[in-house]
Amino acid sequence: MKLSGVHHVAYRCKDAKETVVWYEKYLNMDYQLAFAEDHVPSTGAYDPYMHVFLDAGNGNVLAFFELPEQPEMGRDENTPAWVQHLALKADSLDDLINTKALLEADGIEVIGPTNHVLFKSIYFFDPNGHRLELAVDTSTAEMNAKLDVVKWNMLNEWAETKRAPKHASWLHDGSHD
Template sequence: MALHPNGVHHLAISTTDIKQQIEFFTDVLGGTLKALYWMHGVDGTFHGFVELSPSCYVAFVQHPGNTDRNELGVTHAGNAGGPLPGGTMQHVALNVDSLDELLALRDRIRDRGVVALGPIDHGMCQSLYFAGPEGLCLEIATGGNI
């Protein structure tokens, strides 16, 4: 049987500041903290989940050995079009149902002092781009004519 997912349950993102990540994803983006606990079987490591919708979560893992050394083009793209080595995450794009919802989120993000670019019309979708804590490149998109 082949894999046929109905979505991505969660993305797990490494962090050196789980508090900052949770505050950004709850205050700026409006998510809800659903779980925060010691990661099972990994000494000194926190694991937290923020619910973005009933079937979409972002998770953060703060390990005591995590480094805060971000290198553009090596560990982080720096923007949604920046180069990175193969196998690394370029950016995270989250989907919303409508342009009105995208615009409302743009206003919410900007009202909290975060620079947001867009919406940009790509033809197949419209996107909003902004940076999260620790150099995380984020996108919110609507439309799915891929």
């Protein structure tokens, strides 16, 4: 089987309405649909929920579950906050900078733009504590080809040593210029 795409990605939220309004305001996502049940269709378990869906562009859908009868949501305390995140595509560097200004104007802390050579991005948290990255592509065909050549060597070296291989150190050491 070959996958044809991601149907949707789902996260938990603290408040479905607040989440929809936030994503509409800051990331210009259209609210697509919602459904709610008292029982989980896949398990039959009683667990009332509201499930909302937002259009992330190009057929991509971001969904959230509000679970009012579950304990307050948290995060994996054994994983640094920067690791688990959702990276969304921006069309241009101007869009990235304008979104950063909008977020900061409302008191939302934003890191970046960070230059990853292949892309530039900003980082921030939604009202549920989910880390988001907004990225704009800056790669070239040459860069991508160079990384393609070394990807398996890097992965195999990492699997054996658990130390960062240096095959693509040019991405962040300044030697890509």
